[in-house]
Amino acid sequence: MAELIRVENVTKRFGDVVALDRINISFESGKIYGITGRNGSGKTVLFKTMIGYLKPTGGRVVVGGKEIGKDIDFPDNMGIIIENPGFLSRYTGYKNLEYLASIRRRIGRAQIRESMERVGLDPDSRKKAGKYSLGMRQRLGIAQAIMENPDILILDEPMNGLDNEGVNDVRSLLLGLKKEGKTIILASHNKEDIEILCDAVYEMDHGRFVSTV
Amino acid sequence: MPESMFVRLFAGVPPDYFDAIPLIPFGQWLLPIGIFLLVAGFYWEEGRKLEMLSLYRYRTVSGWWKWHFRKGMLSGIRTAAGLLLIVLICDMAMGNGAALSRKAVAGIGILWLFHSVSMAALFALLDLFLLRRFAPGLLFLLEGVTFIAGCRVRGISHVMYGMWGMYLQSSLCETEGFPAGAVITAEMILVAASYLTGREYLMSRNSSDRPAHLLR
Numbered sequence: 001m002a003e004l005i006r007v008e009n010v011t012k013r014f015g016d017v018v019a020l021d022r023i024n025i026s027f028e029s030g031k032i033y034g035i036t037g038r039n040g041s042g043k044t045v046l047f048k049t050m051i052g053y054l055k056p057t058g059g060r061v062v063v064g065g066k067e068i069g070k071d072i073d074f075p076d077n078m079g080i081i082i083e084n085p086g087f088l089s090r091y092t093g094y095k096n097l098e099y100l101a102s103i104r105r106r107i108g109r110a111q112i113r114e115s116m117e118r119v120g121l122d123p124d125s126r127k128k129a130g131k132y133s134l135g136m137r138q139r140l141g142i143a144q145a146i147m148e149n150p151d152i153l154i155l156d157e158p159m160n161g162l163d164n165e166g167v168n169d170v171r172s173l174l175l176g177l178k179k180e181g182k183t184i185i186l187a188s189h190n191k192e193d194i195e196i197l198c199d200a201v202y203e204m205d206h207g208r209f210v211s212t213v
Numbered sequence: 214m215p216e217s218m219f220v221r222l223f224a225g226v227p228p229d230y231f232d233a234i235p236l237i238p239f240g241q242w243l244l245p246i247g248i249f250l251l252v253a254g255f256y257w258e259e260g261r262k263l264e265m266l267s268l269y270r271y272r273t274v275s276g277w278w279k280w281h282f283r284k285g286m287l288s289g290i291r292t293a294a295g296l297l298l299i300v301l302i303c304d305m306a307m308g309n310g311a312a313l314s315r316k317a318v319a320g321i322g323i324l325w326l327f328h329s330v331s332m333a334a335l336f337a338l339l340d341l342f343l344l345r346r347f348a349p350g351l352l353f354l355l356e357g358v359t360f361i362a363g364c365r366v367r368g369i370s371h372v373m374y375g376m377w378g379m380y381l382q383s384s385l386c387e388t389e390g391f392p393a394g395a396v397i398t399a400e401m402i403l404v405a406a407s408y409l410t411g412r413e414y415l416m417s418r419n420s421s422d423r424p425a426h427l428l429r
Contacts, residue, residue, distance in 0.1 A: 051269050074269040086262035100263070103270040103280075144266055 225379020
């Protein structure tokens with residue numbers, strides 16, 4: 001399997017606080033990776049660093065052979081959910097996705113509709129995103145992450161707020177995406193998600209990997 | 214002319230105040246400025262909700278900033294023009310419109326519009342930093358303090374930002390007023406400087422993260 005992402009000796013400090021402490025890890029294509037750890041262990045900071053939202057204090061992140069912050073600012077072939085995704089409350093779910101899709105201009109209405117249907121949302125619904133439940137917002141977040149058919153998905157707690165049916169739907173979706181050759185890196189507190197979905201699991205604590213399964 | 218709401222709200226403070234701070238006309242001037250900053254605040258707050266999911270789609274930080282800044286400017290122009298139009302229509306409906314000359318309406322509108330656009334540019338710049346929550350307050354303060362300074366020390370009034378949007382303080386209305394053309398040019402330079410400063414800040418290797426508020 002080809003190596004898609006390489007995190008080399010990455011350290012991230014906020015003042016005196018060390019959020020990431022010399023992290024080394026690589027991710028291959030076509031696998032699902034799980035990152036676990038209690039709140040504040042450094043999972044979200046690691047994800048933000050891999051996306052290019054945070055600059056590492058030391059070390060480097062290479063995605064598809066290109067170094068973040070040097071060769072490119074943000075990876076080109078990624079879909080993300082970081083924390084609870086926010087949307088424009090006065091727009092419908094479809095309009096929010098259309099707005100996001102208009103930035104890269106890679107996909108049309110059909111792909112937006114398809115991604116919403118894949119996560120169990122009605123693209124024709126007139127309901128505004130501001131009226132969405134936490135679970136619906138999470139589904140919409142997953143739809144925006146997958147709609148442009150990215151090779152890499154970075155999902156921070158994608159099951160947050162989902163009911164049992166929603167969790168099962170998302171699990172099936174992620175396993176289907178894995179079969180398509182996508183690389184998925186997900187953070188979760190739910191051991192069942194990790195056991196069912198992941199090929200490799202890394203546990204973080206105090207900005208370091210403390211165990212690998 | 215003094216009966217017109219359009220003039221009272223958008224033309225500024227007449228230049229015949231020297232020692233005392235002109236509380237009532239100044240308060241009337243600050244009212245639409247406050248509304249403009251409030252609307253701008255709501256606009257940036259709403260836009261921020263989608264930032265986490267949109268930023269990486271721009272591929273480059275400078276690409277994001279260009280789009281972000283341009284959208285802020287367009288929103289500012291829409292808000293400013295909307296406020297001018299609403300008050301003008303109200304004036305017409307109340308029968309005060311006849312007192313207004315076309316030249317005065319155009320002069321008041323142009324100066325207020327350019328002043329609003331420069332405020333929108335400063336708002337966009339401040340929004341990059343962690344003090345973004347205070348942006349409306351800081352700009353309101355800038356407007357107030359520089360106007361009062363210009364009122365107190367007449368020698369510096371032409372270079373005071375708080376005077377720049379006021380038709381009644383300009384050469385379009387007063388021979389002693391600030392040169393309107395030069396002020397419009399200065400406001401446009403301020404817009405360009407805000408854009409370039411924001412871009413340099415975001416591209417700077419010294420800034421730890423970009424934009425800083427995504428740290429939240």
